[in-house]
Amino acid sequence: MTMARIKRDPKKVALAQAILEAYQPKSVEDMQDALKDVFGPMFEAMLKGEMNNHLGYDSNDKSPKENDNRRNGYGKKTLKTTQGEIEIEVPRDRDGSFEPTIVPKRQKDVSAIEGKVLAMYARGMSQRDISKTIEDIYGFSVSHEMISDITDSILDELNEWRNRPLKKCYAFTFVDCMYVTLRNDYEVKECAVYVILGYDLQGHKEILGIWLSESESKNYWMQIFDDIKTRGVEDIFFISMDGVSGLEAGAKAIFLNVVVQRCIVHLIRNSIKYIxxxxxxxxxxxxxxxxxxxxxxxxxxxxxxFKNEWSQYPGAVDVWVRNFAHIEQLYDYGSDVRKVMYTTNAIESINSSFRKVTKKGSFPNENALFKLLYLRSKELEDKWDGGVVRNWSMVLNQLMVNDKFKNRIDKYINL
Structure with a gap:
């Protein structure tokens, strides 16, 4: 079957033909150079149009003018664009009242480089690598100070995100901790990064927050639970965790009716070392x-x-004897609920993504770390794009028939 040809705008075809005739490019690089040359006249034409609108007449208009302001020549300006650096002439007026919008005064970068720098920073690239990449691709350099200024521009947004109000109820939360290296002058120390992932009653994923402490402890986890309660969380059905001592008691001190589930995968890892x-x-x-x-x-x-078969390895068996209550409580719920609550894989996947961008080395301060993890969190949530957890309708139905949750779901489901 013959595919239909793409219909091109005749004006655009004529423009492309004119560029080809003028530049006669022999390679892709020649075509890019041609486009770069076209950028300058395009900017200048738009600036002239803005000046015409500002003065109320164009340069060929010989009729009497309503005011004394006139054109006053041109000033030169070098712009940073996605095609590299180009030089343009900017029209001026006598009384200096002309304020162009296409290229505002004092602006020299029209490449939307901020978004590109933030995207590279979110992927864990160093300032040196970002600067080199920008220069290789766009033909102009970006200083380390400029990169720092660009990433610092999200600090207000970051602080707002860290203190934002949360939903009143989360059916499932998953908690985990990872370690990163911070340096302060000549001192280097390992710090614990706490992360909580939540599933709301609509089955949407949300990173509730990122916290930092010198070490992982039950007391700090308790402070974190208190923080999310202060930010509006009234009820949590399940918390899945890897077994930090005292975490269960700390969670229940804040959320009285929460079910705390030990991650079965972690228990397997803890016991298999004896095998x-x-x-x-x-x-x-x-x-x-x-x-x-x-x-x-x-x-x-x-x-x-199982206990009889592996009795020759008492260390392995004892891990399960001590934690069998976490196996038993799984069967208080339907199979689809069990599949969600029995492992912390969901939060470990997030921390794995964080580790990919933090493994580059130590961070000079907390802000540098938080900026990176926040940008990475935004990337992850963009990938989720409001999607629903797999089989969520079955999970919700199985919770609804359980007396522990029915009234709580009815209370929060439409909020």
Missing amino acids: PSKDYKKYTQSLKKVYGAPNLKAANIAFDS
């Missing part, structure tokens, strides 16, 4: 029969079998 590598596969298969059982009775039977 010889040759038995890893068989061991994890036995475990899956426990936490993947269809009901609690089957889980208990599988757990008894």
Whole structure:
């Protein structure tokens, strides 16, 4: 089948032909140089149009004028554009009242470079790499100071985001901590970055916040829960976490009815260190029969079998004996709810994305770190684009038939 030809605007075709005849380009580079040359006259023509509008007449108008202001020659200006640096002539008037809008006074950069710098910064590029990349692509240099000024421009937005009001209810939250290096003069120290991911009652993901402390502790987690409560959160159904000592008690001190779930994947990692590598596969298969059982009775039977089968490794078995309550409580809920609450993979995926951009080295201060993590968070939320968690309708239905949650969902679902 023959595809239909693209219909081009005849005016644009004529313009392209005129450029080709004038420049006779032999390569892509020649075409880009031609476009760069065209940029200057385009800017100048638009500036002349603005001057005509400002004065109320064009340069060829010989009729009597309503005011004494007149054109007063041109000033030269070098612009930074996406095609590189170009020199243009800017019209002037006698009384200096002309304020162009296409290229405002004192503005020399029309390349929208700020957004490009922020995007590169969000991907973990250093100031040196950003500067070199801008110069390689656009043909002009950007100083480290300019890059710092551009990234500092989001500080107000960052602070607003960190203190923004949150939704009143989150069905699921996932908490995790990672470590980064901060330097202060000659002192270098590891600091804990706390992150909370939430699923609201519509099944939308949201990073509730990012916090920084010198170490991970139950007391600081408690302060964080208190912070999100102050910002408007009234109820949380589930918190999935990796097992920080005291975190469960701290969470329940703030949100009385929350269900705290130990991450099964973390428990597997904690127990497998007691198992010889040759038995890893068989061991994890036995475990899956426990936490993947269809009901609690089957889980208990599988757990008894598991304890007998692996009794020669008491360290591994003891991890599960001490934490079996976190297996049992899974079966208070439907299978789709269990699939959401049993692991912290969702938040670990976010921290993995954060680590990709923080592994470049140490940060000179907290602001530098927060700027990077905030921009990365915005990128992640743009990728989610308001999408709904998989099988969310089934998850919500299974919560609705549970007496623990029905009235709480009714209270908040339409807020």
